Amino acid sequence: MGSQVQILRFCLSRLLQLIPVLLGITLIAFLLLRVMPGDPATLILGNRGSAEEIARLTTQLGLDRPVWLQYLNFLKDCLQGSFGNSIAYKTAVGPLIWERLWATLALVGYSTVLALLMTVPLAFLSALRRNGFFDHLIKVLFVMAMSMPAFWIGVLLVLAFSIYWPIFPVSGYGDGFLDRLHHLFLPSFVVALGTAALTIRSMRSSIIGVLSAEYIDTARAKGIGQSALLLRHVFRNSLLSTISVLGVHTSWVIGGTVVIESVFAIPGLGNLLVSSISARDYPMVQGLTVTFAVLVVLINLLTDLAYVIADPRVKLS
Numbered sequence: 001m002g003s004q005v006q007i008l009r010f011c012l013s014r015l016l017q018l019i020p021v022l023l024g025i026t027l028i029a030f031l032l033l034r035v036m037p038g039d040p041a042t043l044i045l046g047n048r049g050s051a052e053e054i055a056r057l058t059t060q061l062g063l064d065r066p067v068w069l070q071y072l073n074f075l076k077d078c079l080q081g082s083f084g085n086s087i088a089y090k091t092a093v094g095p096l097i098w099e100r101l102w103a104t105l106a107l108v109g110y111s112t113v114l115a116l117l118m119t120v121p122l123a124f125l126s127a128l129r130r131n132g133f134f135d136h137l138i139k140v141l142f143v144m145a146m147s148m149p150a151f152w153i154g155v156l157l158v159l160a161f162s163i164y165w166p167i168f169p170v171s172g173y174g175d176g177f178l179d180r181l182h183h184l185f186l187p188s189f190v191v192a193l194g195t196a197a198l199t200i201r202s203m204r205s206s207i208i209g210v211l212s213a214e215y216i217d218t219a220r221a222k223g224i225g226q227s228a229l230l231l232r233h234v235f236r237n238s239l240l241s242t243i244s245v246l247g248v249h250t251s252w253v254i255g256g257t258v259v260i261e262s263v264f265a266i267p268g269l270g271n272l273l274v275s276s277i278s279a280r281d282y283p284m285v286q287g288l289t290v291t292f293a294v295l296v297v298l299i300n301l302l303t304d305l306a307y308v309i310a311d312p313r314v315k316l317s
Helices: 002-034 040-048 051-061 067-080 093-128 133-147 150-164 177-211 214-221 226-237 239-263 269-278 282-310
Strands: none
Touching (some): 002 067, 067 282, 093 239, 093 269, 093 282, 150 177, 150 239, 177 226, 214 226, 239 282
């Protein structure tokens, strides 16, 4: 019970500390489009827009008001979760982002699970057979996977497993839990390859360091079996650096889903961002920028909590 109260206090204190960070995020997202050359209303309508239409859109976007008042209105929209009204979709931005958010979260979560399923056994195999054939093979394969562009790997997998061998769908999100797992396997696997390439090397190094520790020799002297030794002592103590790498990389993956969602036509936030930039939908771009930043902040918070769960010696401070 005491540990649960500590975790709750830690979460609340971190959320309070994040308030100025989130305010800074909204300010950057607001100013980012204001510092771009040209008038937003003119850029949106293009050469076909008349002076009356440009003036009407300028008023609609609130661009004729003072900058500080525009920011306060944008901040009010952020707090309400509406983020203003989309120019392309003619409706509030917030519900559209909320609708697309789950596809992106499913992609990121699925890819994280696949990456962990690859990381743990391959890292142990690589560490226990250090400098052997399997160690070098795993290193070469995942360095190659990390060096290749994600969209190129995605296209190759589509050609192989969707067209030549029609095992997985070419695109889409699916309906229902199992159908979505089926649809999202290939894009999630592409993302997981890049994640596993980093986490395997990190966990391998940690396992090698733990295996050389004195308490491992003590545990062996007490007659603890190899399986129990690896599970109880080595696995848990080698997780900390891997959690750090996984948290940082997952934060990057959140923003990097744009390419994968475009290749596999997944109706997520990345796909919505590409179409919004093409349509010059400034309110939507602002809302998505804030949403991506908030997701990264929350992932960093979850990473800190994972540290505590993996190692109770880490203090909640």
